[in-house]
Amino acid sequence: MIGVLGENGRLGYLRPSITVDEQFIDACEGHGDPETRFRFADRCVENSCEHWSGARCSLIGRLMTAGRDTGAAQSAELPRCAIRSACKWFSQEGPQACAICPVVVYRPA
Numbered sequence: 001m002i003g004v005l006g007e008n009g010r011l012g013y014l015r016p017s018i019t020v021d022e023q024f025i026d027a028c029e030g031h032g033d034p035e036t037r038f039r040f041a042d043r044c045v046e047n048s049c050e051h052w053s054g055a056r057c058s059l060i061g062r063l064m065t066a067g068r069d070t071g072a073a074q075s076a077e078l079p080r081c082a083i084r085s086a087c088k089w090f091s092q093e094g095p096q097a098c099a100i101c102p103v104v105v106y107r108p109a
Ligand code: SF4
Pocket: 079, 081, 082, 083, 084, 085, 087, 088, 089, 090, 097, 098, 101, 102
């Protein structure tokens, strides 16, 4: 887990990140969908993911466009993120990915 959603609707980043274990999963039981409150990260599976397009993740481009279109508050300051050196979004888009990342929130359909 790399972050926790704050009351201000922005992600607070954890350094170091926290490994999800059985204890964490048990603690989440009965408290709704954890993805709506926490940000999880795993290795990129590229072609096995619905967001992979050609040779890149298509999701971050759509999120950046949506952020521009909605005027989502973006920060010029890079979040203190624990996974930057391995982050696919950062490797593709650089600091612009990190500008929108704190306001990306999962909401189930
Ligand atoms: S886009 Fe930036 S802030 Fe978000 S997970 Fe990747 S490196 Fe971290």
